Amino acid sequence: MMNVEIKEVPATQNAVILRFSGELNSESIGEICSSFEKLESEEKKFAIADMTGVSLISSAALGEFMGARKRFVEKGGDLVFAKMKMDIRTKLNLMGATKIFRVFSDIRSALNAYKWQVERNPEVLHLKFPSYLEVVPPLRQLISRIAKLKGYSNKDSFRIETIVDEVCNNAVEHGKQGVDQKIDLKMSIDPQKIELDVVNMSDPEKMDSLKALLKPRNGAQGETSDSKRGRGLALIKMLTDELTVDCSEKGTSVHIKKVREE
Amino acid sequence: MESQIDLVYEDIRGKVNAKLIRFIGDLDATNVETVLEKVCSLFNEGIRDLVADFKKLRYVNSTGLGILLHFSKSAKEKGGSFKIANINENVYEIIEIIGATSLLEIYDELDEAIAALE
Numbered sequence: 170m171m172n173v174e175i176k177e178v179p180a181t182q183n184a185v186i187l188r189f190s191g192e193l194n195s196e197s198i199g200e201i202c203s204s205f206e207k208l209e210s211e212e213k214k215f216a217i218a219d220m221t222g223v224s225l226i227s228s229a230a231l232g233e234f235m236g237a238r239k240r241f242v243e244k245g246g247d248l249v250f251a252k253m254k255m256d257i258r259t260k261l262n263l264m265g266a267t268k269i270f271r272v273f274s275d276i277r278s279a280l281n282a283y284k285w286q287v288e289r290n291p292e293v294l295h296l297k298f299p300s301y302l303e304v305v306p307p308l309r310q311l312i313s314r315i316a317k318l319k320g321y322s323n324k325d326s327f328r329i330e331t332i333v334d335e336v337c338n339n340a341v342e343h344g345k346q347g348v349d350q351k352i353d354l355k356m357s358i359d360p361q362k363i364e365l366d367v368v369n370m371s372d373p374e375k376m377d378s379l380k381a382l383l384k385p386r387n388g389a390q391g392e393t394s395d396s397k398r399g400r401g402l403a404l405i406k407m408l409t410d411e412l413t414v415d416c417s418e419k420g421t422s423v424h425i426k427k428v429r430e431e
Numbered sequence: 432m433e434s435q436i437d438l439v440y441e442d443i444r445g446k447v448n449a450k451l452i453r454f455i456g457d458l459d460a461t462n463v464e465t466v467l468e469k470v471c472s473l474f475n476e477g478i479r480d481l482v483a484d485f486k487k488l489r490y491v492n493s494t495g496l497g498i499l500l501h502f503s504k505s506a507k508e509k510g511g512s513f514k515i516a517n518i519n520e521n522v523y524e525i526i527e528i529i530g531a532t533s534l535l536e537i538y539d540e541l542d543e544a545i546a547a548l549e
Contacts, residue, residue, distance in 0.1 A: 302461050305461070306434040324521065328524075331492060334459060342460075399497075400493035400497060400529050401494070403493075
């Protein structure tokens with residue numbers, strides 16, 4: 170015996186939760202099929218199958234889910250699973266279905282996937298870290314991994330890692346340093362682009378070196394200098410699509426936009 | 432804490448004043464001074480030619496690139512050379528963007544770099 174309850178998701182235009190319970194077997198195919206047809210007639214794009222109360226799913230029932238998923242994907246959406254019992258998830262794994270379906274541990278994560286994929290809402294990471302060079306490597310690797318997890322290519326993720334590294338190193342090197350001196354980093358990521366805002370406190374003693382750094386140079390290409398430093402900003406310029414540096418006696422803020430290339 | 436980087440030294444057969452250095456890890460602002468010190472000590476010991484194997488160098492930033500240019504200059508001043516081989520695509524792109532490909536002796540394969548030693 171199977172039951173399905175359809176629940177609209179407030180604050181979304183075309184996402185819906187299907188709360189299944191009981192056994193999803195050949196006898197329930199008709200009801201599964203009509204549930205999906207109803208969603209399609211209402212032009213829903215993204216369905217989250219809440220599997221909390223499901224004790225069994227047969228291969229025939231799974232076939233219905235696959236067909237429905239294909240139609241959702243064709244419309245730019247998806248059909249995903251959430252809150253699935255471990256034994257059912259293991260069965261889906263053995264059938265190879267988890268290579269096709271995304272399975273989320275909770276509804277919130279599934280809704281985040283909807284907001285990312287369909288509404289293309291950016292996700293934001295906001296960090297404050299002490300102004301020390303040693304903090305930068307794990308930070309740049311974290312952001313690079315987030316980009317990779319969000320589907321950015323290895324190349325794009327590497328470029329993002331480089332941008333974060335260079336901009337944070339400059340913030341440490343040309344700003345106030347120490348445990349009490351915090352650098353503020355905000356990253357906003359969506360399927361098309363990453364934006365970064367990095368703010369640090371100015372060090373009055375380093376204002377001259379900062380101004381020298383910001384003076385127009387002969388670009389990165391055509392490098393002739395054998396100096397060990399001073400190439401970071403040029404590298405950032407070449408890797409980003411937008412770069413704004415706002416420098417004052419109080420602090421320096423850098424805004425960067427990097428459009429996804431691959 | 433510094434980023435992890437290991438430098439593994441090997442002799443090059445038939446080349447008394449040369450060393451092969453395998454770079455393993457990330458070269459960035461946190462460890463350039465350590466790397467600089469280690470490589471400069473080789474020059475001070477009389478090594479003139481260095482061949483750097485970058486096969487396992489995952490990452491380099493502008494500061495790291497700065498010391499590579501410094502090694503190249505130092506080697507030339509001593510009548511030797513600093514040759515780099517096996518650069519991964521991402522690291523190569525950074526060197527290219529900085530415009531340093533013409534300032535560094537870059538080889539696709541390690542054998543080619545070693546064969547180019549005078």
